[in-house]
Amino acid sequence: MITKDELTAQLSNTLARQKKAFRQRPTPISYQERIDALDRFQAALYEQRHDLAATINQDYGGRSTAETLLMEIFVIIDEIRHTKRHLRKWMAPNHVMPNWQFLPGRARYVYQPLGVIGVMGAWNYQLLLALSPMIGAISAGNHVMVRPSELAPLTAELMRKIIADCFPEEYVTVITGGLEVSQAFSTLPFDHLIFTGSTNVGKIVMRNAAEHLTPVTLELGGKSPALIGENYDLKSAAQAVLHGKLSNAGQTCVAPDYVLVHEKSRDEFVQHCVDAAATYYPSLVNNPDYTHIISARHYQRLEKITAEITSKSGKVVTVNPANEACTIENGVFPPTIVYDCADDCVALNEEIFGPILPIVTYRTLDEAIEYINDRPRPLALYYFNRNRALNKKVIDGTLSGGVTINGCLYHLVQNNLPFGGVGDSGMGAYHGHDGFQTFSKKKAIFYQSRFSLSKLLRPPYGPLFSFFVG
Ligand code: NAD
Numbered sequence: 001m002i003t004k005d006e007l008t009a010q011l012s013n014t015l016a017r018q019k020k021a022f023r024q025r026p027t028p029i030s031y032q033e034r035i036d037a038l039d040r041f042q043a044a045l046y047e048q049r050h051d052l053a054a055t056i057n058q059d060y061g062g063r064s065t066a067e068t069l070l071m072e073i074f075v076i077i078d079e080i081r082h083t084k085r086h087l088r089k090w091m092a093p094n095h096v097m098p099n100w101q102f103l104p105g106r107a108r109y110v111y112q113p114l115g116v117i118g119v120m121g122a123w124n125y126q127l128l129l130a131l132s133p134m135i136g137a138i139s140a141g142n143h144v145m146v147r148p149s150e151l152a153p154l155t156a157e158l159m160r161k162i163i164a165d166c167f168p169e170e171y172v173t174v175i176t177g178g179l180e181v182s183q184a185f186s187t188l189p190f191d192h193l194i195f196t197g198s199t200n201v202g203k204i205v206m207r208n209a210a211e212h213l214t215p216v217t218l219e220l221g222g223k224s225p226a227l228i229g230e231n232y233d234l235k236s237a238a239q240a241v242l243h244g245k246l247s248n249a250g251q252t253c254v255a256p257d258y259v260l261v262h263e264k265s266r267d268e269f270v271q272h273c274v275d276a277a278a279t280y281y282p283s284l285v286n287n288p289d290y291t292h293i294i295s296a297r298h299y300q301r302l303e304k305i306t307a308e309i310t311s312k313s314g315k316v317v318t319v320n321p322a323n324e325a326c327t328i329e330n331g332v333f334p335p336t337i338v339y340d341c342a343d344d345c346v347a348l349n350e351e352i353f354g355p356i357l358p359i360v361t362y363r364t365l366d367e368a369i370e371y372i373n374d375r376p377r378p379l380a381l382y383y384f385n386r387n388r389a390l391n392k393k394v395i396d397g398t399l400s401g402g403v404t405i406n407g408c409l410y411h412l413v414q415n416n417l418p419f420g421g422v423g424d425s426g427m428g429a430y431h432g433h434d435g436f437q438t439f440s441k442k443k444a445i446f447y448q449s450r451f452s453l454s455k456l457l458r459p460p461y462g463p464l465f466s467f468f469v470g
Contacts (some may be wrong), residue, residue, distance in 0.1 A: 008184045018116045028371040029141040058408035059152035061331045082415040083139045090436045106447040111440035113141030115191035122196045123151035124251040129196045139319035144172045147185045217428030221351045224378045226256035229385030238272030238382040244408025249291040250355040254380040260368045263361035264449040277319040277335035292331035299328045302354040312342040361461040369397045375422035395452020422467045
């Protein structure tokens with residue numbers, strides 16, 4: 001059994017080799033080398049897509065292959081394509097106008113790689129959350145150490161092999177192993193560390209990083225609301241919300257965590273939610289489209305959430321159309337709509353991260369906005385309304401990591417939009433150009449000219465100085 005100190009020493013060695021390889025380069029990794037690296041990785045990912053989906057399926061004991069392909073592998077491939085299309089422009093130096101006193105000097109800024117980037121992922125999208133930051137880091141010319149979650153170990157191991165076949169260890173490498181590896185990893189002196197996971201662990205990681213003044217990007221969780229406008233078509237809203245909620249069986253950071261619906265529409269909306277869930281998943285057990293809960297611990301956590309609601313006289317509607325046995329052993333947790341929940345219950349106060357959807361009612365839009373703003377800032381917000389002025393009111397009146405209007409999840413996969421939380425849901429952003437910028441140093445460069453007024457502003461300060469300052 002390896003000790004904590006030995007583990008830290010091993011990881012430190014890998015980091016030291018990467019830092020050395022980075023420093024030994026006379027110039028940053030070129031545009032062409034970055035493109036080649038992205039090409040190589042894109043081809044490997046595409047070739048291994050079915051193996052990867054099958055392996056994630058094993059880790060979950062049942063994970064929708066369609067979702068692995070649609071929501072992880074093809075999102076990553078799409079991000080690589082987007083990056084390759086725009087990288088030359090992103091890397092180009094940007095010339096700006098110097099202050100007039102410094103003319104005819106020249107000013108510009110360049111994006112320079114930082115060095116070695118640490119990436120810590122979460123199990124719920126084991127590929128996407130490890131590889132999307134990695135692509136951003138590679139595009140910016142860095143070396144990368146990737147640490148996937150220990151809760152999907154088979155996928156982590158396959159990812160390690162694929163990356164080891166594509167890249168030398170001192171350029172990009174994947175670190176596997178148990179929780180103790182994550183703990184040691186977060187204490188390493190990276191040039192930047194991006195962490196995806198829970199808010200509580202995010203605080204620990206940030207504290208560890210502070211020891212070396214390592215800058216962090218934190219991609220955290222929270223309770224993302226779906227607010228249904230008073231006049232919006234309830235059936236269509238329920239279909240969108242349930243799709244967002246039940247993808248990956250609710251184990252999605254941007255899943256709608258709870259719904260705010262006008263009190264007059266509550267019962268009708270609940271019925272539409274039940275219908276939508278039953279249409280998407282006519283059966284649950286052995287349904288290749290319905291994902292299982294990752295572990296017995298998480299399954300029990302979800303059971304406790306519904307048990308508490310029942311014990312406090314709330315309503316729990318389970319959607320199990322084929323009336324199958326959903327158990328902790330088979331890992332299938334049925335879609336569950338809950339309402340009339342007591343204000344203090346866990347369902348309304350902690351991130352659910354499973355297929356349980358609480359419905360909360362409001363009487364006025366202002367009241368709904370206040371309900372959202374009384375709580376920690378969410379990672380995502382969904383608003384269903386076709387009225388522009390009301391859309392603006394909700395967008396301006398709330399603060400969240402991102403917003404999708406009249407849909408769920410979709411802002412996350414826009415290559416031209418930043419992805420990141422705010423407050424309790426995180427700090428910083430990545431994806432596409434934002435990833436490139438996050439993993440770069442935006443360095444200011446000024447070229448002093450031979451002739452410049454500024455040279456006259458040196459001691460002894462005489463009449464010219466008085467002319468300037470008045
Ligand atoms: P988690 O915080 O338990 O684990 C995330 C990572 O942190 C894992 O790699 C784990 O090994 C590591 N870790 C755990 N304890 C640690 C410690 N004491 N020190 C150092 N590292 C430690 O989260 P999870 O259960 O893997 O993922 C679920 C959470 O992640 C949810 O809150 C979800 O909302 C959030 N999430 C956020 C995003 C996003 O993009 N914002 C995406 C997916 C998941």
